[in-house]
Amino acid sequence: MDAKLQHFLAVYEHRSLGKAGRALGMSQPALSKSLRQLEQSLGMTLFTRHAWGVAPTVYAHTLLPYVRAIDMQFAAAQEELEALKNAHIGVVRVGSGAGASASLLPRTLLRLYGERPGMQVFVEEGLYHPLVMGVREGRLDMAVTMLTNLELPAALGHCRLMADPFHVALAHDHPLRGMPGRSCLPRLRDYPWVLPPQNGVLRPLLVALFKQLELPAPTATVQGVSIPCSAELLRKGRFLTLLPESVLRHYPDLAVLPLPELCLQRDLVAIWNQEIPTTPAAEYFLALLRDEAGRAPASAG
Incomplete structure:
Protein backbone atom coordinates (compact mmCIF):
# COMPACT_ATOMS: atom_id res chain seq x y z
CA MET A 1 0.00 0.00 0.00
CA ASN A 86 6.44 -20.57 -2.59
CA ALA A 87 4.35 -22.67 -5.01
CA HIS A 88 1.50 -23.16 -2.55
CA ILE A 89 -0.88 -21.96 -5.25
CA GLY A 90 -0.62 -21.59 -9.01
CA VAL A 91 -1.52 -23.29 -12.26
CA VAL A 92 0.63 -25.74 -14.22
CA ARG A 93 -0.19 -26.80 -17.77
CA VAL A 94 1.35 -30.17 -18.61
CA GLY A 95 1.34 -32.01 -21.91
CA SER A 96 1.71 -35.76 -21.69
CA GLY A 97 2.20 -38.74 -23.91
CA ALA A 98 -0.13 -41.69 -23.32
CA GLY A 99 2.48 -43.68 -21.43
CA ALA A 100 3.27 -40.91 -18.94
CA SER A 101 -0.46 -40.24 -18.45
CA ALA A 102 -0.99 -43.82 -17.33
CA SER A 103 1.97 -44.13 -14.96
CA LEU A 104 4.35 -41.35 -13.93
CA LEU A 105 1.92 -38.44 -14.14
CA PRO A 106 -0.79 -39.87 -11.83
CA ARG A 107 1.81 -40.59 -9.14
CA THR A 108 3.15 -37.06 -9.39
CA LEU A 109 -0.34 -35.54 -9.26
CA LEU A 110 -1.29 -37.54 -6.18
CA ARG A 111 1.84 -36.40 -4.40
CA LEU A 112 1.30 -32.80 -5.47
CA TYR A 113 -2.23 -32.82 -4.08
CA GLY A 114 -0.93 -34.12 -0.76
CA GLU A 115 1.77 -31.44 -0.53
CA ARG A 116 0.25 -28.45 -2.35
CA PRO A 117 -3.56 -28.85 -2.52
CA GLY A 118 -3.92 -25.21 -3.59
CA MET A 119 -2.20 -25.82 -6.93
CA GLN A 120 -4.08 -26.68 -10.11
CA VAL A 121 -2.76 -28.81 -12.97
CA PHE A 122 -4.23 -28.97 -16.45
CA VAL A 123 -3.19 -32.09 -18.36
CA GLU A 124 -3.30 -32.30 -22.17
CA GLU A 125 -2.64 -35.73 -23.64
CA GLY A 126 -1.31 -35.91 -27.16
CA LEU A 127 1.32 -37.00 -29.65
CA TYR A 128 4.92 -35.85 -29.61
CA HIS A 129 4.81 -33.12 -32.25
CA PRO A 130 1.69 -31.28 -30.94
CA LEU A 131 3.07 -31.43 -27.40
CA VAL A 132 6.43 -29.98 -28.43
CA MET A 133 4.64 -27.25 -30.38
CA GLY A 134 2.49 -26.46 -27.34
CA VAL A 135 5.62 -25.97 -25.22
CA ARG A 136 7.30 -23.92 -27.95
CA GLU A 137 4.28 -21.59 -28.26
CA GLY A 138 3.91 -21.23 -24.48
CA ARG A 139 0.51 -22.95 -24.24
CA LEU A 140 2.10 -25.66 -22.10
CA ASP A 141 4.55 -25.16 -19.24
CA MET A 142 6.14 -28.51 -19.99
CA ALA A 143 5.59 -31.80 -21.79
CA VAL A 144 6.34 -35.29 -20.53
CA THR A 145 6.96 -37.47 -23.53
CA MET A 146 9.25 -39.95 -25.21
CA LEU A 147 12.71 -38.78 -26.24
CA THR A 148 13.22 -39.13 -29.96
CA ASN A 149 16.11 -38.84 -32.37
CA LEU A 150 14.56 -35.63 -33.69
CA GLU A 151 16.33 -32.41 -32.79
CA LEU A 152 14.38 -30.17 -30.46
CA PRO A 153 14.01 -26.46 -31.29
CA ALA A 154 16.88 -24.43 -29.80
CA ALA A 155 14.52 -22.67 -27.37
CA LEU A 156 13.52 -25.90 -25.68
CA GLY A 157 15.39 -27.56 -22.83
CA HIS A 158 14.84 -31.08 -21.58
CA CYS A 159 15.88 -33.49 -18.86
CA ARG A 160 15.78 -37.27 -18.77
CA LEU A 161 13.26 -38.68 -16.33
CA MET A 162 13.49 -42.45 -16.66
CA ALA A 163 14.03 -45.32 -19.07
CA ASP A 164 10.69 -46.60 -20.34
CA PRO A 165 11.22 -49.19 -23.09
CA PHE A 166 8.39 -50.37 -25.32
CA HIS A 167 7.60 -54.06 -25.57
CA VAL A 168 5.34 -56.11 -27.81
CA ALA A 169 2.37 -56.73 -25.50
CA LEU A 170 -0.27 -59.45 -25.72
CA ALA A 171 -2.66 -61.47 -23.57
CA HIS A 172 -1.27 -64.15 -21.26
CA ASP A 173 -3.07 -66.86 -23.23
CA HIS A 174 -2.05 -65.59 -26.66
CA PRO A 175 -0.81 -68.43 -28.95
CA LEU A 176 2.50 -66.65 -29.61
CA ARG A 177 3.48 -66.97 -25.96
CA GLY A 178 3.65 -70.73 -26.32
CA MET A 179 6.17 -70.61 -29.16
CA PRO A 180 9.83 -71.06 -28.15
CA GLY A 181 12.47 -68.36 -28.72
CA ARG A 182 12.54 -66.56 -32.03
CA SER A 183 10.17 -68.98 -33.69
CA CYS A 184 7.30 -66.55 -33.07
CA LEU A 185 8.86 -63.77 -35.17
CA PRO A 186 7.52 -64.91 -38.58
CA ARG A 187 4.06 -65.25 -37.03
CA LEU A 188 3.83 -61.65 -35.79
CA ARG A 189 1.92 -60.55 -38.89
CA ASP A 190 -0.61 -63.36 -38.53
CA TYR A 191 -2.43 -61.46 -35.78
CA PRO A 192 -4.14 -58.06 -35.70
CA TRP A 193 -2.19 -55.08 -34.39
CA VAL A 194 -3.05 -51.88 -32.58
CA LEU A 195 -0.50 -49.39 -33.88
CA PRO A 196 0.25 -45.73 -33.11
CA PRO A 197 -0.73 -43.14 -35.75
CA GLN A 198 1.49 -42.78 -38.78
CA ASN A 199 2.09 -39.10 -38.01
CA GLY A 200 3.58 -39.96 -34.61
CA VAL A 201 7.20 -40.74 -33.79
CA LEU A 202 6.70 -44.32 -32.56
CA ARG A 203 5.38 -45.82 -35.79
CA PRO A 204 8.59 -45.21 -37.81
CA LEU A 205 10.61 -46.76 -34.98
CA LEU A 206 8.49 -49.90 -35.15
CA VAL A 207 8.91 -50.11 -38.93
CA ALA A 208 12.69 -49.71 -38.54
CA LEU A 209 12.72 -52.43 -35.88
CA PHE A 210 11.02 -54.93 -38.18
CA LYS A 211 13.32 -53.94 -41.01
CA GLN A 212 16.34 -54.79 -38.83
CA LEU A 213 14.79 -58.20 -38.19
CA GLU A 214 14.26 -58.60 -41.95
CA LEU A 215 10.53 -58.90 -41.38
CA PRO A 216 7.68 -57.02 -43.03
CA ALA A 217 6.19 -54.40 -40.73
CA PRO A 218 2.77 -55.23 -39.30
CA THR A 219 -0.35 -53.58 -40.67
CA ALA A 220 -2.59 -51.59 -38.36
CA THR A 221 -5.98 -53.20 -37.84
CA VAL A 222 -6.65 -50.47 -35.28
CA GLN A 223 -4.78 -47.19 -35.20
CA GLY A 224 -4.69 -45.09 -32.04
CA VAL A 225 -3.04 -44.42 -28.69
CA SER A 226 -5.81 -45.20 -26.21
CA ILE A 227 -4.21 -47.50 -23.64
CA PRO A 228 -7.49 -48.77 -22.07
CA CYS A 229 -8.86 -49.61 -25.52
CA SER A 230 -5.64 -51.34 -26.54
CA ALA A 231 -5.59 -53.38 -23.32
CA GLU A 232 -9.15 -54.60 -23.89
CA LEU A 233 -8.37 -55.60 -27.48
CA LEU A 234 -5.34 -57.54 -26.28
CA ARG A 235 -7.39 -59.38 -23.67
CA LYS A 236 -10.25 -60.39 -25.94
CA GLY A 237 -9.15 -60.19 -29.55
CA ARG A 238 -5.69 -61.78 -29.91
CA PHE A 239 -4.32 -58.34 -30.76
CA LEU A 240 -0.70 -57.26 -30.42
CA THR A 241 0.60 -53.77 -29.70
CA LEU A 242 3.55 -51.80 -28.35
CA LEU A 243 3.24 -50.60 -24.76
CA PRO A 244 5.77 -48.89 -22.49
CA GLU A 245 7.05 -50.90 -19.57
CA SER A 246 5.71 -48.40 -17.02
CA VAL A 247 2.19 -48.94 -18.35
CA LEU A 248 2.47 -52.73 -18.43
CA ARG A 249 3.18 -52.73 -14.69
CA HIS A 250 -0.41 -51.57 -14.20
CA TYR A 251 -1.84 -54.38 -16.36
CA PRO A 252 -0.83 -57.66 -14.69
CA ASP A 253 -3.24 -59.56 -16.97
CA LEU A 254 -1.08 -58.64 -19.99
CA ALA A 255 2.27 -60.11 -20.98
CA VAL A 256 5.18 -59.30 -23.28
CA LEU A 257 7.13 -61.33 -25.80
CA PRO A 258 10.45 -61.69 -23.91
CA LEU A 259 12.72 -61.12 -26.88
CA PRO A 260 15.35 -58.34 -26.65
CA GLU A 261 15.13 -57.73 -30.39
CA LEU A 262 11.47 -56.74 -29.99
CA CYS A 263 12.22 -54.10 -27.35
CA LEU A 264 12.42 -50.41 -28.25
CA GLN A 265 14.73 -48.70 -25.77
CA ARG A 266 13.24 -45.27 -25.10
CA ASP A 267 13.62 -42.59 -22.42
CA LEU A 268 10.87 -40.49 -20.91
CA VAL A 269 11.81 -36.79 -20.77
CA ALA A 270 10.40 -33.48 -19.59
CA ILE A 271 10.57 -30.61 -22.09
CA TRP A 272 10.16 -26.89 -21.33
CA ASN A 273 10.69 -23.55 -23.05
CA GLN A 274 13.91 -21.87 -21.91
CA GLU A 275 12.82 -18.52 -23.39
CA ILE A 276 9.77 -18.26 -21.11
CA PRO A 277 10.33 -17.67 -17.36
CA THR A 278 9.30 -20.74 -15.39
CA THR A 279 6.69 -20.10 -12.71
CA PRO A 280 7.38 -21.29 -9.15
CA ALA A 281 4.45 -23.70 -9.49
CA ALA A 282 5.91 -25.24 -12.66
CA GLU A 283 9.36 -25.51 -11.04
CA TYR A 284 7.86 -27.29 -8.06
CA PHE A 285 5.90 -29.68 -10.27
CA LEU A 286 8.97 -30.51 -12.34
CA ALA A 287 10.95 -31.23 -9.17
CA LEU A 288 8.22 -33.65 -8.00
CA LEU A 289 8.10 -35.22 -11.44
CA ARG A 290 11.84 -35.89 -11.44
CA ASP A 291 11.72 -37.27 -7.91
CA GLU A 292 8.85 -39.63 -8.72
CA ALA A 293 10.68 -40.79 -11.85
CA GLY A 294 13.71 -41.55 -9.68
CA ARG A 295 11.54 -43.71 -7.44
CA ALA A 296 10.15 -45.75 -10.32
CA PRO A 297 11.24 -49.42 -10.53
CA ALA A 298 14.29 -49.99 -12.67
CA SER A 299 13.58 -51.00 -16.24
CA ALA A 300 13.90 -54.65 -17.05
CA GLY A 301 14.57 -53.83 -20.68
Whole structure:
Protein backbone atom coordinates (compact mmCIF):
# COMPACT_ATOMS: atom_id res chain seq x y z
CA MET A 1 0.00 0.00 0.00
CA ASP A 2 1.15 3.57 -0.66
CA ALA A 3 3.20 4.88 2.26
CA LYS A 4 1.19 8.10 2.53
CA LEU A 5 -2.00 6.09 3.08
CA GLN A 6 -0.27 4.06 5.79
CA HIS A 7 0.81 7.31 7.42
CA PHE A 8 -2.78 8.61 7.22
CA LEU A 9 -4.08 5.50 9.01
CA ALA A 10 -1.50 5.81 11.78
CA VAL A 11 -2.27 9.47 12.39
CA TYR A 12 -6.03 8.82 12.32
CA GLU A 13 -5.71 5.99 14.86
CA HIS A 14 -3.29 7.75 17.24
CA ARG A 15 -4.62 11.35 16.87
CA SER A 16 -1.04 12.46 17.39
CA LEU A 17 1.84 12.98 14.99
CA GLY A 18 4.34 12.06 17.70
CA LYS A 19 2.65 8.79 18.66
CA ALA A 20 2.01 7.88 15.04
CA GLY A 21 5.64 8.61 14.16
CA ARG A 22 6.90 6.37 16.94
CA ALA A 23 4.54 3.56 15.84
CA LEU A 24 5.79 3.88 12.26
CA GLY A 25 9.44 4.28 13.24
CA MET A 26 9.81 7.69 11.58
CA SER A 27 10.39 11.24 12.78
CA GLN A 28 7.52 13.63 13.41
CA PRO A 29 8.74 16.15 10.79
CA ALA A 30 8.93 13.42 8.13
CA LEU A 31 5.43 12.22 9.01
CA SER A 32 4.08 15.77 8.95
CA LYS A 33 5.61 16.31 5.49
CA SER A 34 4.08 13.07 4.17
CA LEU A 35 0.66 14.06 5.51
CA ARG A 36 0.88 17.52 3.90
CA GLN A 37 1.76 15.93 0.54
CA LEU A 38 -1.32 13.68 0.78
CA GLU A 39 -3.54 16.65 1.65
CA GLN A 40 -2.09 18.64 -1.26
CA SER A 41 -2.68 15.79 -3.71
CA LEU A 42 -6.32 15.53 -2.54
CA GLY A 43 -6.79 19.30 -2.36
CA MET A 44 -8.33 19.22 1.14
CA THR A 45 -7.39 19.26 4.81
CA LEU A 46 -7.57 15.86 6.53
CA PHE A 47 -6.57 16.88 10.05
CA THR A 48 -6.75 20.04 12.10
CA ARG A 49 -3.72 20.61 14.31
CA HIS A 50 -4.10 21.34 18.02
CA ALA A 51 -1.70 21.66 20.93
CA TRP A 52 -2.82 18.25 22.22
CA GLY A 53 -2.64 16.52 18.82
CA VAL A 54 -4.72 16.36 15.64
CA ALA A 55 -8.41 15.94 14.93
CA PRO A 56 -9.79 14.27 11.77
CA THR A 57 -11.90 16.45 9.49
CA VAL A 58 -15.05 15.26 7.74
CA TYR A 59 -12.82 14.46 4.75
CA ALA A 60 -10.66 12.15 6.86
CA HIS A 61 -13.73 10.34 8.20
CA THR A 62 -14.96 9.86 4.62
CA LEU A 63 -11.56 8.67 3.37
CA LEU A 64 -10.98 6.22 6.24
CA PRO A 65 -13.09 3.19 5.08
CA TYR A 66 -11.58 3.36 1.60
CA VAL A 67 -8.02 3.40 2.94
CA ARG A 68 -8.79 0.49 5.29
CA ALA A 69 -10.26 -1.46 2.37
CA ILE A 70 -7.10 -0.78 0.34
CA ASP A 71 -4.99 -1.87 3.30
CA MET A 72 -6.87 -5.17 3.65
CA GLN A 73 -6.80 -5.85 -0.10
CA PHE A 74 -3.08 -5.15 -0.23
CA ALA A 75 -2.45 -7.50 2.70
CA ALA A 76 -4.50 -10.20 0.96
CA ALA A 77 -2.54 -9.61 -2.25
CA GLN A 78 0.74 -9.95 -0.35
CA GLU A 79 -0.39 -13.26 1.12
CA GLU A 80 -1.41 -14.56 -2.30
CA LEU A 81 1.84 -13.42 -3.90
CA GLU A 82 3.83 -15.10 -1.12
CA ALA A 83 1.86 -18.31 -1.63
CA LEU A 84 2.49 -18.07 -5.36
CA LYS A 85 6.21 -17.48 -4.77
CA ASN A 86 6.44 -20.57 -2.59
CA ALA A 87 4.35 -22.67 -5.01
CA HIS A 88 1.50 -23.16 -2.55
CA ILE A 89 -0.88 -21.96 -5.25
CA GLY A 90 -0.62 -21.59 -9.01
CA VAL A 91 -1.52 -23.29 -12.26
CA VAL A 92 0.63 -25.74 -14.22
CA ARG A 93 -0.19 -26.80 -17.77
CA VAL A 94 1.35 -30.17 -18.61
CA GLY A 95 1.34 -32.01 -21.91
CA SER A 96 1.71 -35.76 -21.69
CA GLY A 97 2.20 -38.74 -23.91
CA ALA A 98 -0.13 -41.69 -23.32
CA GLY A 99 2.48 -43.68 -21.43
CA ALA A 100 3.27 -40.91 -18.94
CA SER A 101 -0.46 -40.24 -18.45
CA ALA A 102 -0.99 -43.82 -17.33
CA SER A 103 1.97 -44.13 -14.96
CA LEU A 104 4.35 -41.35 -13.93
CA LEU A 105 1.92 -38.44 -14.14
CA PRO A 106 -0.79 -39.87 -11.83
CA ARG A 107 1.81 -40.59 -9.14
CA THR A 108 3.15 -37.06 -9.39
CA LEU A 109 -0.34 -35.54 -9.26
CA LEU A 110 -1.29 -37.54 -6.18
CA ARG A 111 1.84 -36.40 -4.40
CA LEU A 112 1.30 -32.80 -5.47
CA TYR A 113 -2.23 -32.82 -4.08
CA GLY A 114 -0.93 -34.12 -0.76
CA GLU A 115 1.77 -31.44 -0.53
CA ARG A 116 0.25 -28.45 -2.35
CA PRO A 117 -3.56 -28.85 -2.52
CA GLY A 118 -3.92 -25.21 -3.59
CA MET A 119 -2.20 -25.82 -6.93
CA GLN A 120 -4.08 -26.68 -10.11
CA VAL A 121 -2.76 -28.81 -12.97
CA PHE A 122 -4.23 -28.97 -16.45
CA VAL A 123 -3.19 -32.09 -18.36
CA GLU A 124 -3.30 -32.30 -22.17
CA GLU A 125 -2.64 -35.73 -23.64
CA GLY A 126 -1.31 -35.91 -27.16
CA LEU A 127 1.32 -37.00 -29.65
CA TYR A 128 4.92 -35.85 -29.61
CA HIS A 129 4.81 -33.12 -32.25
CA PRO A 130 1.69 -31.28 -30.94
CA LEU A 131 3.07 -31.43 -27.40
CA VAL A 132 6.43 -29.98 -28.43
CA MET A 133 4.64 -27.25 -30.38
CA GLY A 134 2.49 -26.46 -27.34
CA VAL A 135 5.62 -25.97 -25.22
CA ARG A 136 7.30 -23.92 -27.95
CA GLU A 137 4.28 -21.59 -28.26
CA GLY A 138 3.91 -21.23 -24.48
CA ARG A 139 0.51 -22.95 -24.24
CA LEU A 140 2.10 -25.66 -22.10
CA ASP A 141 4.55 -25.16 -19.24
CA MET A 142 6.14 -28.51 -19.99
CA ALA A 143 5.59 -31.80 -21.79
CA VAL A 144 6.34 -35.29 -20.53
CA THR A 145 6.96 -37.47 -23.53
CA MET A 146 9.25 -39.95 -25.21
CA LEU A 147 12.71 -38.78 -26.24
CA THR A 148 13.22 -39.13 -29.96
CA ASN A 149 16.11 -38.84 -32.37
CA LEU A 150 14.56 -35.63 -33.69
CA GLU A 151 16.33 -32.41 -32.79
CA LEU A 152 14.38 -30.17 -30.46
CA PRO A 153 14.01 -26.46 -31.29
CA ALA A 154 16.88 -24.43 -29.80
CA ALA A 155 14.52 -22.67 -27.37
CA LEU A 156 13.52 -25.90 -25.68
CA GLY A 157 15.39 -27.56 -22.83
CA HIS A 158 14.84 -31.08 -21.58
CA CYS A 159 15.88 -33.49 -18.86
CA ARG A 160 15.78 -37.27 -18.77
CA LEU A 161 13.26 -38.68 -16.33
CA MET A 162 13.49 -42.45 -16.66
CA ALA A 163 14.03 -45.32 -19.07
CA ASP A 164 10.69 -46.60 -20.34
CA PRO A 165 11.22 -49.19 -23.09
CA PHE A 166 8.39 -50.37 -25.32
CA HIS A 167 7.60 -54.06 -25.57
CA VAL A 168 5.34 -56.11 -27.81
CA ALA A 169 2.37 -56.73 -25.50
CA LEU A 170 -0.27 -59.45 -25.72
CA ALA A 171 -2.66 -61.47 -23.57
CA HIS A 172 -1.27 -64.15 -21.26
CA ASP A 173 -3.07 -66.86 -23.23
CA HIS A 174 -2.05 -65.59 -26.66
CA PRO A 175 -0.81 -68.43 -28.95
CA LEU A 176 2.50 -66.65 -29.61
CA ARG A 177 3.48 -66.97 -25.96
CA GLY A 178 3.65 -70.73 -26.32
CA MET A 179 6.17 -70.61 -29.16
CA PRO A 180 9.83 -71.06 -28.15
CA GLY A 181 12.47 -68.36 -28.72
CA ARG A 182 12.54 -66.56 -32.03
CA SER A 183 10.17 -68.98 -33.69
CA CYS A 184 7.30 -66.55 -33.07
CA LEU A 185 8.86 -63.77 -35.17
CA PRO A 186 7.52 -64.91 -38.58
CA ARG A 187 4.06 -65.25 -37.03
CA LEU A 188 3.83 -61.65 -35.79
CA ARG A 189 1.92 -60.55 -38.89
CA ASP A 190 -0.61 -63.36 -38.53
CA TYR A 191 -2.43 -61.46 -35.78
CA PRO A 192 -4.14 -58.06 -35.70
CA TRP A 193 -2.19 -55.08 -34.39
CA VAL A 194 -3.05 -51.88 -32.58
CA LEU A 195 -0.50 -49.39 -33.88
CA PRO A 196 0.25 -45.73 -33.11
CA PRO A 197 -0.73 -43.14 -35.75
CA GLN A 198 1.49 -42.78 -38.78
CA ASN A 199 2.09 -39.10 -38.01
CA GLY A 200 3.58 -39.96 -34.61
CA VAL A 201 7.20 -40.74 -33.79
CA LEU A 202 6.70 -44.32 -32.56
CA ARG A 203 5.38 -45.82 -35.79
CA PRO A 204 8.59 -45.21 -37.81
CA LEU A 205 10.61 -46.76 -34.98
CA LEU A 206 8.49 -49.90 -35.15
CA VAL A 207 8.91 -50.11 -38.93
CA ALA A 208 12.69 -49.71 -38.54
CA LEU A 209 12.72 -52.43 -35.88
CA PHE A 210 11.02 -54.93 -38.18
CA LYS A 211 13.32 -53.94 -41.01
CA GLN A 212 16.34 -54.79 -38.83
CA LEU A 213 14.79 -58.20 -38.19
CA GLU A 214 14.26 -58.60 -41.95
CA LEU A 215 10.53 -58.90 -41.38
CA PRO A 216 7.68 -57.02 -43.03
CA ALA A 217 6.19 -54.40 -40.73
CA PRO A 218 2.77 -55.23 -39.30
CA THR A 219 -0.35 -53.58 -40.67
CA ALA A 220 -2.59 -51.59 -38.36
CA THR A 221 -5.98 -53.20 -37.84
CA VAL A 222 -6.65 -50.47 -35.28
CA GLN A 223 -4.78 -47.19 -35.20
CA GLY A 224 -4.69 -45.09 -32.04
CA VAL A 225 -3.04 -44.42 -28.69
CA SER A 226 -5.81 -45.20 -26.21
CA ILE A 227 -4.21 -47.50 -23.64
CA PRO A 228 -7.49 -48.77 -22.07
CA CYS A 229 -8.86 -49.61 -25.52
CA SER A 230 -5.64 -51.34 -26.54
CA ALA A 231 -5.59 -53.38 -23.32
CA GLU A 232 -9.15 -54.60 -23.89
CA LEU A 233 -8.37 -55.60 -27.48
CA LEU A 234 -5.34 -57.54 -26.28
CA ARG A 235 -7.39 -59.38 -23.67
CA LYS A 236 -10.25 -60.39 -25.94
CA GLY A 237 -9.15 -60.19 -29.55
CA ARG A 238 -5.69 -61.78 -29.91
CA PHE A 239 -4.32 -58.34 -30.76
CA LEU A 240 -0.70 -57.26 -30.42
CA THR A 241 0.60 -53.77 -29.70
CA LEU A 242 3.55 -51.80 -28.35
CA LEU A 243 3.24 -50.60 -24.76
CA PRO A 244 5.77 -48.89 -22.49
CA GLU A 245 7.05 -50.90 -19.57
CA SER A 246 5.71 -48.40 -17.02
CA VAL A 247 2.19 -48.94 -18.35
CA LEU A 248 2.47 -52.73 -18.43
CA ARG A 249 3.18 -52.73 -14.69
CA HIS A 250 -0.41 -51.57 -14.20
CA TYR A 251 -1.84 -54.38 -16.36
CA PRO A 252 -0.83 -57.66 -14.69
CA ASP A 253 -3.24 -59.56 -16.97
CA LEU A 254 -1.08 -58.64 -19.99
CA ALA A 255 2.27 -60.11 -20.98
CA VAL A 256 5.18 -59.30 -23.28
CA LEU A 257 7.13 -61.33 -25.80
CA PRO A 258 10.45 -61.69 -23.91
CA LEU A 259 12.72 -61.12 -26.88
CA PRO A 260 15.35 -58.34 -26.65
CA GLU A 261 15.13 -57.73 -30.39
CA LEU A 262 11.47 -56.74 -29.99
CA CYS A 263 12.22 -54.10 -27.35
CA LEU A 264 12.42 -50.41 -28.25
CA GLN A 265 14.73 -48.70 -25.77
CA ARG A 266 13.24 -45.27 -25.10
CA ASP A 267 13.62 -42.59 -22.42
CA LEU A 268 10.87 -40.49 -20.91
CA VAL A 269 11.81 -36.79 -20.77
CA ALA A 270 10.40 -33.48 -19.59
CA ILE A 271 10.57 -30.61 -22.09
CA TRP A 272 10.16 -26.89 -21.33
CA ASN A 273 10.69 -23.55 -23.05
CA GLN A 274 13.91 -21.87 -21.91
CA GLU A 275 12.82 -18.52 -23.39
CA ILE A 276 9.77 -18.26 -21.11
CA PRO A 277 10.33 -17.67 -17.36
CA THR A 278 9.30 -20.74 -15.39
CA THR A 279 6.69 -20.10 -12.71
CA PRO A 280 7.38 -21.29 -9.15
CA ALA A 281 4.45 -23.70 -9.49
CA ALA A 282 5.91 -25.24 -12.66
CA GLU A 283 9.36 -25.51 -11.04
CA TYR A 284 7.86 -27.29 -8.06
CA PHE A 285 5.90 -29.68 -10.27
CA LEU A 286 8.97 -30.51 -12.34
CA ALA A 287 10.95 -31.23 -9.17
CA LEU A 288 8.22 -33.65 -8.00
CA LEU A 289 8.10 -35.22 -11.44
CA ARG A 290 11.84 -35.89 -11.44
CA ASP A 291 11.72 -37.27 -7.91
CA GLU A 292 8.85 -39.63 -8.72
CA ALA A 293 10.68 -40.79 -11.85
CA GLY A 294 13.71 -41.55 -9.68
CA ARG A 295 11.54 -43.71 -7.44
CA ALA A 296 10.15 -45.75 -10.32
CA PRO A 297 11.24 -49.42 -10.53
CA ALA A 298 14.29 -49.99 -12.67
CA SER A 299 13.58 -51.00 -16.24
CA ALA A 300 13.90 -54.65 -17.05
CA GLY A 301 14.57 -53.83 -20.68
